[in-house]
Structure formats: C-alpha cells, structure tokens
Amino acid sequence: MKYKTLILPTKTRLNDVCSPMCHELIDTYCQPVWNYLDHDLTSQEVINLVEDVDIILTSWGSPVIHEEVLLRAKRLKAIAHAAGSVKQLVPRSAFEHGIVVFSAAPRIAQSVGEYCLAALLNLMNRFKDLDQNVRTYRWKEKGVRRNELAHKRIGLVSASSTARAFLQFLKPFHCEVIVYDPYLHDEEARELGVSKGTLEEIFACDVISLHAPSIPETKYLITGDLLKSIPEGAIFINSSRTTILDEHLLIKELQTGRFYAALDVYETEPLLDCHPFVSMNNVLLTPHVAGDTVEGHQDLMYEVLKDVIGYLEGEQPKYALNPEKWDTMA
Amino acid sequence: MKYKTLILPTKTRLNDVCSPMCHELIDTYCQPVWNYLDHDLTSQEVINLVEDVDIILTSWGSPVIHEEVLLRAKRLKAIAHAAGSVKQLVPRSAFEHGIVVFSAAPRIAQSVGEYCLAALLNLMNRFKDLDQNVRTYRWKEKGVRRNELAHKRIGLVSASSTARAFLQFLKPFHCEVIVYDPYLHDEEARELGVSKGTLEEIFACDVISLHAPSIPETKYLITGDLLKSIPEGAIFINSSRTTILDEHLLIKELQTGRFYAALDVYETEPLLDCHPFVSMNNVLLTPHVAGDTVEGHQDLMYEVLKDVIGYLEGEQPKYALNPEKWDTMA
Numbered sequence: 001m002k003y004k005t006l007i008l009p010t011k012t013r014l015n016d017v018c019s020p021m022c023h024e025l026i027d028t029y030c031q032p033v034w035n036y037l038d039h040d041l042t043s044q045e046v047i048n049l050v051e052d053v054d055i056i057l058t059s060w061g062s063p064v065i066h067e068e069v070l071l072r073a074k075r076l077k078a079i080a081h082a083a084g085s086v087k088q089l090v091p092r093s094a095f096e097h098g099i100v101v102f103s104a105a106p107r108i109a110q111s112v113g114e115y116c117l118a119a120l121l122n123l124m125n126r127f128k129d130l131d132q133n134v135r136t137y138r139w140k141e142k143g144v145r146r147n148e149l150a151h152k153r154i155g156l157v158s159a160s161s162t163a164r165a166f167l168q169f170l171k172p173f174h175c176e177v178i179v180y181d182p183y184l185h186d187e188e189a190r191e192l193g194v195s196k197g198t199l200e201e202i203f204a205c206d207v208i209s210l211h212a213p214s215i216p217e218t219k220y221l222i223t224g225d226l227l228k229s230i231p232e233g234a235i236f237i238n239s240s241r242t243t244i245l246d247e248h249l250l251i252k253e254l255q256t257g258r259f260y261a262a263l264d265v266y267e268t269e270p271l272l273d274c275h276p277f278v279s280m281n282n283v284l285l286t287p288h289v290a291g292d293t294v295e296g297h298q299d300l301m302y303e304v305l306k307d308v309i310g311y312l313e314g315e316q317p318k319y320a321l322n323p324e325k326w327d328t329m330a
Numbered sequence: 331m332k333y334k335t336l337i338l339p340t341k342t343r344l345n346d347v348c349s350p351m352c353h354e355l356i357d358t359y360c361q362p363v364w365n366y367l368d369h370d371l372t373s374q375e376v377i378n379l380v381e382d383v384d385i386i387l388t389s390w391g392s393p394v395i396h397e398e399v400l401l402r403a404k405r406l407k408a409i410a411h412a413a414g415s416v417k418q419l420v421p422r423s424a425f426e427h428g429i430v431v432f433s434a435a436p437r438i439a440q441s442v443g444e445y446c447l448a449a450l451l452n453l454m455n456r457f458k459d460l461d462q463n464v465r466t467y468r469w470k471e472k473g474v475r476r477n478e479l480a481h482k483r484i485g486l487v488s489a490s491s492t493a494r495a496f497l498q499f500l501k502p503f504h505c506e507v508i509v510y511d512p513y514l515h516d517e518e519a520r521e522l523g524v525s526k527g528t529l530e531e532i533f534a535c536d537v538i539s540l541h542a543p544s545i546p547e548t549k550y551l552i553t554g555d556l557l558k559s560i561p562e563g564a565i566f567i568n569s570s571r572t573t574i575l576d577e578h579l580l581i582k583e584l585q586t587g588r589f590y591a592a593l594d595v596y597e598t599e600p601l602l603d604c605h606p607f608v609s610m611n612n613v614l615l616t617p618h619v620a621g622d623t624v625e626g627h628q629d630l631m632y633e634v635l636k637d638v639i640g641y642l643e644g645e646q647p648k649y650a651l652n653p654e655k656w657d658t659m660a
Contacts, residue, residue: 114478118451125448127614128461134615135608139600148444148625169502270469278465284457285464295478 003054003312004075005030005305008062009082010040014301017059017082022302029309030055047072055308057301059083065090070097078308082301084108084291085330086321095323102308102319104300105329106161111296112239113165116209119262119284123235124149128284149173155202156209157222159184159192160329162239162290163211167192178202183328203229207237213330214241224249236261239290241330251276254283264290333384333642334405335360335635338392339412340370344631347389347412352632359639360385377402385638387631389413395420400427408638412631414438414621415660416651425653432638432649434630435659436491441626442569443495446539449592449614453565454479458614479503485532486539487552489514489522490659492569492620493541497522508532513658533559537567543660544571554579564589569620571660572597581606584613594620 005026009017018026026032033049035041041049043063050056050073056065059082070076070093079090080102094101122128124147133141150173156163159181167177171193178197179189189196202208203226212218222245230236236259238245247267254261255276262284263277269288277283304319311317321329335356339347348356356362363379365371371379373393380386380403386395389412400406400423409420410432424431452458454477463471480503486493489511497507501523508527509519519526532538533556542548552575560566566589568575577597584591585606592614593607599618607613634649641647651659 110480111476111478114451114480115455115476118448118455118457121444121448122452122455122457125445125452125616127448127452127616128458130616130619131458131614134601134617137600137603137608139617140619146441146445146619146623148441148623150440150444150625172499172501270467271464273467278467284461286457286460287464287469289460289470289476293476293478295480 002031003029003309004033004052005055005057006033006046006049006053007057008035008041008046009057009059009301010035010038010061012038013059013061016297018301019298022305025302025305025309030305043069050076054078054312055080055305057082057305058089059301062089064088065094067091067093070094070099073099077312078102080104080301080304080308080319082304087326087329092323092326095326100308100311100317101321102304102311102317103321104304104319106319107299107303108291108296109161109165111293112162112290113167113169114293115239115264115286115290116162116166116237116262117169119237119239119264119286120207120209120235121149122284123260123262128281149175151175152206153178154207154209155197155205156180156194156211157199157202157244158210158212158240159188159194160211160213160240163209164192166209166211167194175207178205199226200229203227204231205234206231207235209237210240210244212240212244213328214243215328215330218244220244220246227253230259232258234259238262239264241265242267254280257282260284262286264288332361333359333639334363334382335385335387336363336376336379336383337387338365338371338376339387339389339631340365340368340391342368343389343391346627347630349628349632352635355632355635355639360635373399380406384408384642385410385635387412387635388419389631392419394418395424397421397423400424400429403429407642408432410434410631410634410638410649412634417656417659422653422656425656430638430641430647431651432634432641432647433651434634434649436649437629437633438621438626439491439495441623442492442620443497443499444623445569445594445616445620446492446496446567446592447499449567449569449594449616450537450539450565451479452614453590453592458611479505481505482536483508484537484539485527485535486510486524486541487529487532487574488540488542488570489518489524490541490543490570493539494522496539496541497524505537508535529556530559533557534561535564536561537565539567540570540574542570542574543658544573545658545660548574550574550576557583560589562588566591568592569594571595584610587612590614592616594618 040061056079078100084105086103129144154175154177156179177194179194180202260282264286307319370391386409408430414435416433459474484505484507486509507524509524594616637649
C-alpha cells in the first residue's frame with residue numbers, strides 16, 4: 001500500500017527542492033497528488049483535496065494549513081515542510097489531532113553553518129581588500145594582514161540548530177566557544193564542548209554570532225550597550241533575524257569602523273536605496289541567503305519525506321517537531 | 331648554563347616573528363647575541379660571530395649560512411629558521427657536521443591551511459558577487475547561488491604539510507579526498523583518511539588544490555592537458571608555487587570562464603601591469619600571503635626555539651629536518 005501524498009509545491013519550486021532521488025522515493029512509497037497549476041493553491045483548495053490524504057508535503061509559497069484541513073483530513077498522519085519555518089503554516093493544534101509536523105529546518109541549518117564559517121573566514125582573511133589591492137597593483141599594502149581563526153574566542157547567541165551546525169565546522173580550529181542560551185542545560189553544553197556565558201561575555205569575544213529565533217522573547221535582546229561593547233577588530237555575524245536588535249544602533253557602531261560584520265538579514269529586505277550598509281567597507285553583505293544553497297535546497301523534500309516514511313514504518317523520526325521545540329523555535 | 335644564541339633577524343623582523351612569550355623563552359634559556367643594526371648582516375659578518383655559539387636563529391632576510399660558518403662554529407648544535415624554506419639558507423652538509431636544522435614551515439602550513447579553506451569557501455559562497463549585488467540593489471540575482479562544500483570531491487596535488495593542514499580543516503565537511511603524491515605510502519594515506527589517485531583523477535574533482543614543492547621534479551608537472559580537463563564549475567586553488575605549471579596555459583583556461591580559481595602565487599610577483607588576471611571575475615587574487623597571518627608569524631620563533639631547547643635537553647624535536655625530508659621539500 002502506498003501513502004496518498006498531497007504535494008503542494010509548484011513545478012518551479014519542485015525543481016528547487018525535490019531532487020531526482022526524491023522523485024524516486026515518491027514513486028516507491030507514495031500515491032502522489034501533484035499541483036499541476038503554475039501557481040500555489042489557496043487554503044480553500046487544499047481543504048477540498050485532503051479527505052483521504054496520508055501525507056501533505058509543503059514548501060515556500062504553500063498556503064496556510066487551517067484547522068479545517070486537520071478536521072477534514074481524517075487519514076492525515078504527517079505534514080512535512082520542505083523548507084524552514086513551519087509555525088505560520090500549520091496550527092499548533094496539529095499535535096492534538098495526532099498529526100506529526102516535520103520541518104527541514106535542521107537541513108537548512110547546515111547551509112547556514114557553512115555560511116557562518118565562510119563569512120567569518122572571509123573577513124578574517126581580508127579577501128576583499130587583498131583582491132582589490134592585487135587588481136590595482138598595490139600588492140602587499142601595509143595594514144592589510146590576515147588573521148587566523150585557530151584558538152579565537154567565539155561567542156554564540158543561542159544554541160539553535162544553526163549554531164550547532166556552525167559549531168561542528170569550528171571544531172578543527174580549537175576555538176574557545178561561549179554560548180548564551182537560557183534553554184541550554186549544563187550537560188548539553190558539555191557535550192557540545194562549549195561553556196555557558198552571559199550576553200556581556202559573548203559580546204567581549206573575538207567573534208560574535210547571532211543564532212536566536214525571532215520570537216517575542218528575543219525582541220531587542222541585543223541592546224545598544226551590548227553593540228557598543230563589541231571590541232576593536234572583532235567580527236560580528238548576523239545570519240538569524242534583525243528583530244533581535246535595533247538596526248540603527250548597529251549602523252551607528254559599524255560606522256565607527258572599529259569592527260567587522262557579516263550581515264545576511266536586514267530590517268527591510270531588499271535593502272532600501274542609499275542604505276548606510278552599502279557604502280561600508282567593514283561589512284560583508286549577502287541577500288538573505290545564509291540558508292540557501294543549491295545542494296541544501298535539493299535535499300529538502302527528500303530529507304523530510306524519507307523521515308516521514310521511516311516514522312510511518314515505525315522508526316524514530318529526525319525532523320519531527322514536538323510542542324517543546326515549537327514554542328522556542330522561529 | 332644558558333645557550334649562546336646568535337639571533338640574526340633585525341628589530342623590525344623580530345617584531346613580526348618574535349612574540350613577548352619568545353622573548354621570555356630567550357631570557358630563560360639563552361645568552362643572546364642580538365643584531366642591533368637596522369639591516370641584515372652579511373654572510374661574512376656572521377662568520378665572525380659564530381665561534382662559541384650554540385644556536386643560530388634566522389628568519390626572512392637572514393644571510394646565507396656558508397659551509398665556512400659550520401666549520402668555524404665548533405659548538406654549534408642547531409640552526410633554527412623562524413620562517414619557511416631553509417634550503418637556500420643552510421648547506422645540506424649541516425647534517426654531516428651533526429648540526430640539526432629546524433624550520434618553522436609546519437607552523438606556516440597552518441596559515442596556508444586556513445587560506446585554502448577560506449579561499450575555497452569564498453568562491454563556493456559567491457561572496458564577491460552577492461556582496462556587489464546587495465550594494466547595487468540587485469538583491470537576489472538569478473544564477474548567483476551558493477554551493478555547499480559538504481561531501482564534495484577534493485583533489486590534492488602532494489601530501490605536503492600545507493595539504494595536511496588543509497585536510498584537518500576539511501574534516502567536518504565529510505569530503506572525499508584524493509591525493510596525488512608519489513611519496514605517500516598506502517598506510518599513511520589510510521591514516522589521513524584519503525585515497526591515492528593519478529593527476530588525471532585529481533583534475534576531475536570538484537576542487538583541485540596544489541601543494542607540491544618547487545623542485546626540479548615538479549617543474550610543469552601540471553600539463554596543459556590537465557588544465558584543459560578541469561570540469562565546469564570546479565574550483566582550482568594554487569597556494570604553492572607557479573613553477574609547477576605554465577601560467578599562460580592557466581590564463582587560457584580561466585578565460586573560458588568555465589571554472590573558478592583562488593590564486594596566491596604568480597610567475598612574476600608583484601603582478602605586472604595589465605596582467606590578464608586582474609580583469610577576471612572568476613578568480614580570487616591574493617598577494618602571496620597564504621602563509622602570512624599576524625598570529626602565524628608571531629608564533630614562528632617561539633615554536634622553533636622551544637623545539638631546539640627541548641631537543642638539546644633530550645626531547646624528540648618536531649621541527650627538525652632530516653636528509654629524507656630535505657630532498658623532497660621546497
């Protein structure tokens with residue numbers, strides 16, 4: 001027996017998130033209901049399709065799954081999101097209906113981890129200046145020298161999945177890592193090889209990286225005083241969300257030129273004309289792509305669907321959410 | 331009893347390679363003879379100073395240590411080079427005189443390893459294009475997407491110390507690594523977690539990195555046919571020397587725009603005016619600084635001197651050369 005599976009992403013989105021390997025998986029285990037339209041369905045259209053469906057697969061652009069869907073879909077066992085944040089997509093009541101919600105966020109976190117290490121090394125190695133100097137025949141300009149990452153002090157705000165992905169790539173550099181996270185237990189910190197610290201201790205490190213989710217509790221968590229305390233020559237990385245700080249205060253501190261920053265997220269996206277960031281030489285700017293890689297996206301649907309099928313056949317799932325995770329995640 | 335130590339680097343060079351910790355080490359174990367001049371000594375001046383010297387410390391700019399020095403320096407036990415290549419500095423006959431030659435090359439290799447990973451991630455993450463796009467309000471331009479390093483196929487030419495440093499930083503990415511090195515034993519390859527391959531196999535990889543020394547046997551080791559075989563979208567890294575390939579052939583292949591390159595070394599340095607590299611968008615250029623970091627240089631003299639003292643007190647040295655290493659090193 002195959003699982004009747006409602007696959008909501010459009011063909012264009014499937015090209016991005018559903019690999020040939022995922023198509024094979026669908027062929028083997030699913031009786032698929034595809035979205036043949038060239039646009040996303042409405043929430044109402046989904047309600048009309050779910051009656052005898054076992055699995056719903058979603059991704060970016062998929063319509064909100066209303067409570068009504070959960071009531072109507074008597075056979076529904078799993079909703080699997082081939083993307084990151086699932087909180088705005090599926091109601092928390094899914095847990096009460098016995099429907100398991102899967103999110104590919106941990107796979108996306110791998111891409112974010114690579115972004116964090118890459119951005120950090122980019123700034124430590126002064127690649128922009130060095131490349132520009134060679135191209136303008138200034139060769140070894142004084143004052144432009146590389147720094148090593150090995151043995152530096154790294155401060156992480158939150159021990160989220162992106163922070164853990166970053167951590168694994170930092171291992172060979174033997175850095176001293178301090179994490180601020182009210183939900184991190186001592187035992188878990190030991191297992192991760194990090195020590196717990198206050199936000200003040202995090203902001204005194206050589207490298208400061210934000211990984212906190214955008215939830216009411218983290219709004220303006222990073223105060224102006226913390227930003228003011230970032231040391232000379234430090235590197236500040238924001239691959240999470242901007243709601244946890246006041247962008248104007250960050251701009252003010254960056255304008256001193258005292259430290260470097262890698263920024264992937266902004267208060268307004270895309271950046272507005274004449275934004276102060278675009279004329280700064282001490283920042284590396286990327287257009288909200290820390291979680292976006294060709295390989296990462298190609299894996300998304302395969303990873304969650306494989307996990308759903310494993311779960312339905314009695315295995316322990318890897319990407320399933322539980323109420324505890326739900327409340328502290330983005 | 332303290333070791334009489336002739337310290338050849340000038341004050342300016344010492345600021346770069348001799349840390350406060352190294353000065354303490356000298357205070358504790360050595361009776362130093364400093365170079366108080368603001369320029370490097372001549373080889374002849376060195377001869378006049380070595381009669382009762384136990385250790386000679388050298389670095390970039392130090393004069394050649396002639397055979398005559400070895401004959402005159404009856405108490406000389408060690409020559410330690412707080413820099414990389416020692417072959418042009420000290421005659422091979424030092425081995426016959428029972429003098430042990432130390433080189434800080436393995437410490438420099440750590441900086442090269444960081445360069446290789448940083449340059450590779452820089453190109454895979456398309457940082458130059460992404461940063462430029464954000465600054466010119468093109469935001470998420472089509473065709474500019476990041477790639478992940480995880481699970482890629484990496485080909486290394488030579489298993490030298492720089493290749494090994496690179497390898498250690500690649501560990502968390504679970505790449506498949508193939509090495510071409512006629513001196514690498516199967517047992518050692520297994521220990522390094524790599525497999526041995528031909529140059530043709532190396533040049534079919536996603537990432538190709540050169541680590542071979544500049545010795546007569548490696549001249550033009552990388553043929554035009556190998557360069558022609560570099561696959562679409564691959565990344566080519568040269569942090570070693572240019573004598574192992576014909577730069578004109580590399581330029582020709584790069585001009586196809588088919589692959590990316592991180593180049594730190596060039597046939598003529600600094601680059602000549604109007605060099606084709608400076609107008610290429612698919613290359614990351616750095617001015618021969620793969621081995622140069624602030625922290626790496628600060629460690630150099632401390633690392634070799636500590637090793638010399640350990641050796642003189644009966645410990646196993648880490649930076650000492652032997653005739654076998656000598657003949658295959660740069």
